[in-house]
Amino acid sequence: MALTGVIRPGHCQLRVLDLEESERFYTDVMGLKPMGRDASGRSYFKCLDELDHHSLILRQAPKAGMDFYAFKVLDEATLTQFEKDLNAHGVATERIPAGELLETGERVRFTAPTGHVFELYATKTMVGNGLGFDAPEAIIEGRRGISPLRLDHWQIHGPDLDGSRDLFTKVLGFQVVERIKLEDGETDVAVWLSCSNKAHDIAFVRDERANTLHHASYLLETWEQVLKAADIITVHRVSMDIGPLRHGITRGTTIYAFDPSGNRFETFCGGYAYYPDMPVITWPVEEMGRAVFYHTRQLNERFLSVVT
Amino acid sequence: MALTGVIRPGHCQLRVLDLEESERFYTDVMGLKPMGRDASGRSYFKCLDELDHHSLILRQAPKAGMDFYAFKVLDEATLTQFEKDLNAHGVATERIPAGELLETGERVRFTAPTGHVFELYATKTMVGNGLGFDAPEAIIEGRRGISPLRLDHWQIHGPDLDGSRDLFTKVLGFQVVERIKLEDGETDVAVWLSCSNKAHDIAFVRDERANTLHHASYLLETWEQVLKAADIITVHRVSMDIGPLRHGITRGTTIYAFDPSGNRFETFCGGYAYYPDMPVITWPVEEMGRAVFYHTRQLNERFLSVVT
Amino acid sequence: MALTGVIRPGHCQLRVLDLEESERFYTDVMGLKPMGRDASGRSYFKCLDELDHHSLILRQAPKAGMDFYAFKVLDEATLTQFEKDLNAHGVATERIPAGELLETGERVRFTAPTGHVFELYATKTMVGNGLGFDAPEAIIEGRRGISPLRLDHWQIHGPDLDGSRDLFTKVLGFQVVERIKLEDGETDVAVWLSCSNKAHDIAFVRDERANTLHHASYLLETWEQVLKAADIITVHRVSMDIGPLRHGITRGTTIYAFDPSGNRFETFCGGYAYYPDMPVITWPVEEMGRAVFYHTRQLNERFLSVVT
């Protein structure tokens, strides 16, 4: 088994100010597939090429932001092992019973040093992408909106970056792929971590605002789809942050914009294939502009200041 | 460590009829980077975005084909463990000393049931892709020829497909991603195996011609690069097999053509992200045409008959 | 007025064996916009980015093929002048009254030496592309099927290529852009003619089968859209001829396939910008394979033999 342990970002629960408006946005503009509401009124969505039941849960709340971030692990034995390893590392965990989220098995919940709530789980109902597994077609027709393939990663902010980075690398098996370092050459300002062949599955940024979301990122397959996403964002007068452009970090291409509640999202494409024998790429903080926005070579104020 | 065990196709040693002509082809047309010759006269090449010293070795010989196929494993401890596991599975192994190939550590060699010689290794000198790991640029300028990013996978043929498939899945940790089955619904005609997030790292096809190569595949980043590859192939009057078009299997896009010795190569792009919780995709043999060439929906005679 | 005279291919009337099946095909698979039927039962369609009322008329008939091919001219004065010029050149013309086709002004009809019926017209109701002309959006949302931007050109066959070529160049102001010549270095096997900045607006091929259609071509904006077209063609099991690939002639990219009645269509992208000071590009007949299919460098039997 070459891909083991934590296998990918699985779902997240996003707080939105107006559920119905947000459902329309995530259905018509983002082009996610609505998967129904649960008894508590939360609304579920999946991306075009995801096989599991959902990757986004919307919860109406008076304040935007993310309730929790969940990774899928290989199997239930792996889940139990991670639970033990977290506890051994001094991290308290909670078992959320199966069914608390629709079509989802037991989740192991813990809070990371940056203040964010994470979950691990091994089981979710496979609903497929509509193509089936028996001599499938190669494309999914009838896409509408931005229509990303998958939830790709999150960038999240908090003061104890070192703590969360160490938890993810030492306990959960992630690897540091790229980092931005302060002038002291020691302190990480930001780290990009992978649990797969992707250039990143999560990024932590040092920020005094604990437990904050910078963006949830969705995967597009081509630079032409990134352009189309930017076009759709304008047609629907969605609040744009920046893009289309390329990142220095990961080399991926990107757009950042905001959902109706002010939560930033990214539509991301590309990035190099990561392998665990690759050295860490390091950026001095004075190159942060080019690191993040390769073409403009500078960060814009809004990108730096807005989190939810 | 989320990506463990065998991590990727690492190198292969290809027999060519005229070494100098082949060096020109792989340098000017394929656009690989020449990395020198060794004392025995073998010629080494790496792809644009590969970090290790080489991924292709050319050896002049009177008959085309592949001498051996090598996978990189995570580290030396993993190498030793696989050696034991292979032996325990009844597969004889041989240790090739470090340095037998330029800049390469010890290799564990074995012969698979389909007759192909495989190698595992953990160590090769990292020469980088020219960008460095300190605030790198995001593109590599001055590409020439087809200029693939990486060695991607091989498709190889032999009678005992079942034996090689089982060896790779049971001992080496690969997973079956897609398969074509005979009318009996049982017998695999062909299997595509992954050791990563890629839709395939190797494919085996049942064929009475043991130890044969169907193609070595090289990764391109976009469909536009696939077009450019086809253009370059024509400009240089390289023998074309088929393409550009899409595969049903993996959904990737492709061209097949032949090097000057008649060894088939592929320039491949895309393919879905594979995760180990994905069910196996199965194709009945009567859908083989669409499975392989999604657009033409039929195999051409040359694709079926020519191996080296 | 820099673009004068004949300005573009405007419409054509295609014979189909089953009107309802063809309406479904041109709506759902080709992704044209249905514009209604007329009193005689003919069915009208326009392409995504065309402003005029229609560019395709389907007529049910027992035999496939094209009834007539129409070019739009700059204005009614130009139409009258061309009528005179045609008569002066010895070509009989007929005025078809306004309204004989829906939303279309008077047409001047004549038969070319290759046996094809052509029409010129200056007036057709402008219905727009849905974006309007007042601060429009830059994309049209909700595209389905192949969804070409425009009718691009036709390739048609007949014995008296010289006669039609001379009529189009001497009377209608077209220019020869590329040509394939027989071994004698004199005789045109095929000619590509432009009345605009496009590399071709019509092509004539010498063929004993008078008044036949090789293909009607529809314009796509990118090579990625060409791939998507090929995918859609397979999803709907449309009969494919060849592609995706590039032409040597025009350098455009292409797919050829067949509508349900067996009429060949092309989805075409690109081609160089043509200017009237460009020398004619000439191909010897032994290079015809590369001229037409740049990547395969040979014509397939079906492409050569099937016309309607």
Place this chain on the structure above:
Amino acid sequence: MALTGVIRPGHCQLRVLDLEESERFYTDVMGLKPMGRDASGRSYFKCLDELDHHSLILRQAPKAGMDFYAFKVLDEATLTQFEKDLNAHGVATERIPAGELLETGERVRFTAPTGHVFELYATKTMVGNGLGFDAPEAIIEGRRGISPLRLDHWQIHGPDLDGSRDLFTKVLGFQVVERIKLEDGETDVAVWLSCSNKAHDIAFVRDERANTLHHASYLLETWEQVLKAADIITVHRVSMDIGPLRHGITRGTTIYAFDPSGNRFETFCGGYAYYPDMPVITWPVEEMGRAVFYHTRQLNERFLSVVT
């Protein structure tokens, strides 16, 4: 003859502060082909797919900006006719003798109401694009730098926009394709004019700074090439203005950046096909942001303020 009169932007003479530095920039970064210097020390360049001897002339001068802008006309008779028409319109003209620019015939020079110097010419030595006109290849290998296909258009500023617009439309046969209007609904703030099938061949913007250059635009063939241009711009630390993004006007995609002397250039791709029966697209000035930068929906200060 369907394309008549003025056929395209042909060349322009740009003032640069340091000729050798600029020669390196236009050769290595922009990827133009150097065509030599003339006796007065001016340096000539052509784009990849242009057939005529040159489209850019660099002249060292203490102040950046453009000396003159030249359009090619269909033939010498057309040139003479335009000379007469300009004079009849009250515009003084000057005949510049053949050979004053390398490989160029007589030019008719005049000053437009916005203060810019224009030239018309019919003759320039055809050097070709390297492919020849006899069974050519479909791609030009060995491109380096941004490598645009052609000079595409200019955007230039001056107070008497109305005067230049009328001169170009009434005398030179251009058509207004898009315009931005002041709140009065009458006054043009900017106009985009075409002499071909292109969405624009020149744009005039009302600006008190007479005879100024906003940008010279170069044509790329795909959105992927636009990305590559942005990457190259960053690799070479070229001063970037904005992009990549899409225009509302023309729907083309773009990057703006500055040459070493501070002259803004654009790398442009796409834009709809223009035909003379298309109504003028009109933008109210309050939509100017979206008109110019479709994705950001606002103009940046630098784009508004910097001209040379």
